[in-house]
Amino acid sequence: MSTDNILVGTAQEPALTPGATSTPPRRWWRRGSLRLRIGLGIVAFFVLMAVVGPFFVGDPNAFHAAILQGPSARFPLGTTNTGQDVFAQLVYGSRGTLEVGFLAAAVATLISILIGIGGGYLGGRTDDALSLLSNVVLVIPALPLIILVSAYLHSKSLLPLIAVIAFTSWAASARVLRAQTLSVRQRDYVLAARASGEKSWRIVLVEILPNELPIVTAQFLFGVIFAILTAAGLAFLGLGNINSITWGSMLYYAQNDEALTVGAWWWFVPPGLCIAILGAGLALANFGLDEVSNPRLRVVSRRRAR
Amino acid sequence: MWYGLRKLGFYVVAAWAAVTLNFLLPRLIPGNPVQVLLAREQGQGPVSPQEAHSLALLLGLGHGNLITQYFQYLGQILRGHFGLSITYFPTPVTTVIAHALPWTLTLVGVSTVLGAVLGVALGTFAGWKRSAWVDGLIPSTTFLTAIPYFWLALVLLYAFGSLIHLFPLNGAYSATLQPAFTGPFIASALYHSVLPAATIVISSVGAWLLGMRNMMVSTLAEDYVVAAEAKGLPKRRVMWGYAARNAVLPSVAGFAISLGFIVSGSIVMEVVFSYPGIGYTLLQAVQNDDYPLMQGIFLIISLAVLGANLLVDMLYGFIDPRTRAAR
Numbered sequence: 001m002s003t004d005n006i007l008v009g010t011a012q013e014p015a016l017t018p019g020a021t022s023t024p025p026r027r028w029w030r031r032g033s034l035r036l037r038i039g040l041g042i043v044a045f046f047v048l049m050a051v052v053g054p055f056f057v058g059d060p061n062a063f064h065a066a067i068l069q070g071p072s073a074r075f076p077l078g079t080t081n082t083g084q085d086v087f088a089q090l091v092y093g094s095r096g097t098l099e100v101g102f103l104a105a106a107v108a109t110l111i112s113i114l115i116g117i118g119g120g121y122l123g124g125r126t127d128d129a130l131s132l133l134s135n136v137v138l139v140i141p142a143l144p145l146i147i148l149v150s151a152y153l154h155s156k157s158l159l160p161l162i163a164v165i166a167f168t169s170w171a172a173s174a175r176v177l178r179a180q181t182l183s184v185r186q187r188d189y190v191l192a193a194r195a196s197g198e199k200s201w202r203i204v205l206v207e208i209l210p211n212e213l214p215i216v217t218a219q220f221l222f223g224v225i226f227a228i229l230t231a232a233g234l235a236f237l238g239l240g241n242i243n244s245i246t247w248g249s250m251l252y253y254a255q256n257d258e259a260l261t262v263g264a265w266w267w268f269v270p271p272g273l274c275i276a277i278l279g280a281g282l283a284l285a286n287f288g289l290d291e292v293s294n295p296r297l298r299v300v301s302r303r304r305a306r
Numbered sequence: 307m308w309y310g311l312r313k314l315g316f317y318v319v320a321a322w323a324a325v326t327l328n329f330l331l332p333r334l335i336p337g338n339p340v341q342v343l344l345a346r347e348q349g350q351g352p353v354s355p356q357e358a359h360s361l362a363l364l365l366g367l368g369h370g371n372l373i374t375q376y377f378q379y380l381g382q383i384l385r386g387h388f389g390l391s392i393t394y395f396p397t398p399v400t401t402v403i404a405h406a407l408p409w410t411l412t413l414v415g416v417s418t419v420l421g422a423v424l425g426v427a428l429g430t431f432a433g434w435k436r437s438a439w440v441d442g443l444i445p446s447t448t449f450l451t452a453i454p455y456f457w458l459a460l461v462l463l464y465a466f467g468s469l470i471h472l473f474p475l476n477g478a479y480s481a482t483l484q485p486a487f488t489g490p491f492i493a494s495a496l497y498h499s500v501l502p503a504a505t506i507v508i509s510s511v512g513a514w515l516l517g518m519r520n521m522m523v524s525t526l527a528e529d530y531v532v533a534a535e536a537k538g539l540p541k542r543r544v545m546w547g548y549a550a551r552n553a554v555l556p557s558v559a560g561f562a563i564s565l566g567f568i569v570s571g572s573i574v575m576e577v578v579f580s581y582p583g584i585g586y587t588l589l590q591a592v593q594n595d596d597y598p599l600m601q602g603i604f605l606i607i608s609l610a611v612l613g614a615n616l617l618v619d620m621l622y623g624f625i626d627p628r629t630r631a632a633r
Contacts (some may be wrong), residue, residue: 139562143570144607152335232454233574274456279452303566
């Protein structure tokens with residue numbers, strides 16, 4: 001559904017109805033960018049946490065004498081059943097989690113550019129085949145397939161995980177990019193470039209791609225959320241890279257070591273909360289960008305509004 | 307008619323792709339551990355020649371070249387032979403799935419529809435009555451959409467199962483009851499499904515709400531809505547009959563993506579509740595290296611999702627006549 005917002009944002013020009021606003025528009029412009037700023041702020045916070053955080057916390061694997069302790073001054077988020085510092089794990093976990101999220105989303109975005117813009121620009125049989133491929137990949141549920149592949153691979157390392165997530169999650173953005181390319185390639189400047197004899201790859205890279213960068217960015221941000229959620233779900237089932245510390249593997253060990261039964265909420269609440277907050281940050285940044293390009297979404301009080 | 311046939315054709319192709327992927331996976335992934343498997347199964351007890359054959363084909367141990375293997379595999383699938391489960395040896399995979407499927411279908415089906423209806427209705431109102439505080443609430447729905455299903459399940463279970471003993475901690479029905487269509491059993495099943503269903507509804511409602519709200523905002527600026535208002539039609543009629551009716555189309559069209567999310571989330575969520583559905587069975591399969599069961603489950607989930615999408619696409623053709631006209 002989020003993809004639809006993006007389409008709306010680019011396909012329709014703002015039509016200002018007379019008397020549509022009772023408040024000065026500037027306020028809503030500010031609000032839109034506020035949303036963007038909050039979103040980017042959240043993402044920046046977690047990126048910072050992943051990059052420099054590990055230098056400031058103790059060893060996440062070290063065993064302390066304090067077992068299953070609640071939050072205290074020494075352990076801000078308590079300890080696990082083996083006396084490991086949950087806060088240190090959370091900070092280290094952000095690194096592993098973001099790694100998977102950003103890398104998998106980057107690969108998926110690359111594939112979607114190749115297939116979406118390529119197919120949309122080339123048209124004809126190639127487009128038919130590529131868009132059939134995207135639609136098929138889109139309707140086959142991703143996670144069961146990822147689980148199956150991961151179980152066969154029996155791999156606990158990072159690269160296969162990233163590859164599997166990327167190869168199952170490019171389809172939705174490829175479809176959005178294709179739709180946009182179909183409209184862009186009919187525009188005058190593309191026709192002019194073609195008439196002047198520019199090479200296809202140059203038209204795609206220099207004329208079309210820069211024009212679709214907002215969509216590519218939006219799809220990338222959603223790709224990060226998807227990859228993080230998928231990797232976490234996979235880790236929770238004991239698949240993927242559960243030997244390294246990620247928010248997903250923390251939840252796996254919390255579940256398997258009965259954190260719920262013993263009431264150790266400090267163990268299983270923070271990792272999931274971090275995923276949700278980071279995801280909300282990414283989505284907010286996305287909607288902020290969207291609002292900047294589609295003013296209609298931020299005009300608040302309409303004539304008919306009560 | 308043409309529209310329907312084309313959609314049907316697409317889903318046949320998609321189903322074929324899923325079945326073929328299922329055939330190719332064990333053969334494509336290097337160093338797979340399935341060679342050991344057949345030996346292990348035969349060591350556990352008698353395997354009927356029929357099922358042994360299915361298993362061999364499914365796991366890439368068949369004889370002959372790839373093409374003959376492929377057609378033999380298709381034949382076995384069409385006849386419903388998916389091999390024997392290792393976890394529940396010597397129960398056929400189809401029997402294991404048949405026991406788990408109704409739970410998941412009911413739970414995920416009902417909660418998905420509930421979440422969608424609730425989200426679309428709330429989104430319609432949020433788009434219609436735009437006020438500062440409603441608009442201020444909208445960003446918080448992004449938080450809901452980014453919550454991992456299984457984590458929300460953990461939190462709900464902790465809050466309503468452990469802290470205040472309002473709902474049961476696991477299972478789909480009371481252990482003292484036998485599955486049957488009796489009053490007490492259905493009541494128990496409903497009682498056990500409250501938290502799992504709440505998990506799905508809470509995590510899926512945000513996406514519907516947001517999509518619907520944004521489309522409402524765009525639709526309300528259309529000329530035909532303004533015209534309807536100018537004619538003096540009742541507000542309710544303009545909201546539902548003119549604006550919402552058109553604004554809902556992208557949400558319906560985007561159902562495939564949403565359903566994929568929901569099904570994926572629910573699979574992992576079942577593990578938290580030990581809900582005896584497909585997801586929980588899949589975990590058993592993963593933990594026991596039960597490849598036949600995993601492949602069977604992948605196939606069944608794929609086919610179920612494809613079926614649901616076909617249904618929604620048909621519905622879409624019905625509510626949006628333009629798709630039927632388009633060639």
